[in-house]
Amino acid sequence: MSAFRDRVEGERAYLLRYATLQLRDSAAAEDAVQETLLAALAGEAGFGGRSNLRTWLTGILKHKIVDAVRRMTRETALGSGGDEGSADFDALFDERGHWIDMPQAWPDPDASLTQKQFFAVLEECLAKLPAKTSRAFMMREHMGFETTEICKELAVTPTHVWVLLHRARLALRMCLEMNWFTGSK
Amino acid sequence: MMLSCKEASRLLSQGLDRKLGFGERVMLRVHLGICDGCTNFRDQVAFLRKAMVRLADDPAKS
Numbered sequence: 001m002s003a004f005r006d007r008v009e010g011e012r013a014y015l016l017r018y019a020t021l022q023l024r025d026s027a028a029a030e031d032a033v034q035e036t037l038l039a040a041l042a043g044e045a046g047f048g049g050r051s052n053l054r055t056w057l058t059g060i061l062k063h064k065i066v067d068a069v070r071r072m073t074r075e076t077a078l079g080s081g082g083d084e085g086s087a088d089f090d091a092l093f094d095e096r097g098h099w100i101d102m103p104q105a106w107p108d109p110d111a112s113l114t115q116k117q118f119f120a121v122l123e124e125c126l127a128k129l130p131a132k133t134s135r136a137f138m139m140r141e142h143m144g145f146e147t148t149e150i151c152k153e154l155a156v157t158p159t160h161v162w163v164l165l166h167r168a169r170l171a172l173r174m175c176l177e178m179n180w181f182t183g184s185k
Numbered sequence: 186m187m188l189s190c191k192e193a194s195r196l197l198s199q200g201l202d203r204k205l206g207f208g209e210r211v212m213l214r215v216h217l218g219i220c221d222g223c224t225n226f227r228d229q230v231a232f233l234r235k236a237m238v239r240l241a242d243d244p245a246k247s
Contacts, residue, residue: 018241021240021241058241089191093189093190096189097189097190097191097192098189099190099222099223102221102222102225103222103223103225103229104225105228106225106228106229106232109228109229110232110235112236113235113239118236119239119240119241122237122240123240140202141233141237141238142237142240142241144238147202147203158203161202162198162202165198166194166198166199169198169233170194172233173226173233176233
């Protein structure tokens with residue numbers, strides 16, 4: 001009985017890192033993890049050893065994260081603003097719309113997918129994005145939401161979601177190119 | 186009508202989130218045929234998608 005509790009508790013640090021990455025708010029992340037652990041302990045029978053414990057817990061946590069995003073969206077809906085506008089990607093192109101720094105070819109990017117250090121760099125790059133941009137991007141690319149679902153959760157229009165996602169991709173590719181794919185590897 | 190890199194990269198990105206129209210796809214293909222920067226961008230956002238799915242993967246699986 002308490003062996004299960006210990007195993008669940010042992011995943012706390014991992015879950016907290018995962019939630020913090022997505023919510024960008026340590027108090028909200030703590031809450032989501034706490035709710036997850038409680039739900040897990042109450043629903044031990046649902047686990048039944050049929051899958052990997054971490055995978056099962058992460059599945060519960062994803063629902064808690066979506067709930068938290070919903071709450072945050074409601075709370076900030078009035079005073080939104082923040083990461084709007086497109087000035088940031090205007091700076092990447094000249095007045096005729098050409099790249100100022102053309103994206104370079106990355107040598108064997110797939111090899112990076114087996115390297116822990118690569119994912120640490122990717123997480124650092126994600127952490128530098130504005131909160132709403134990062135949230136939209138995580139929902140789309142990590143959690144696999146459709147644009148329409150992201151619109152609903154973040155209370156924004158489809159056009160705005162595309163702007164957020166495009167901004168995230170431009171920023172991340174640049175960050176990875178500078179911090180991983182050139183030189184320092 | 187030629188796309189600029191700014192417009193092409195925007196369409197490449199949107200192509201991952203919605204179905205592009207026929208005209209958009211044709212203009213992109215023409216642009217990619219002559220632009221290495223945007224071709225690299227296209228490969229990189231596809232790679233980014235692959236990497237994001239594996240982000241925070243359970244190390245026990247690999």
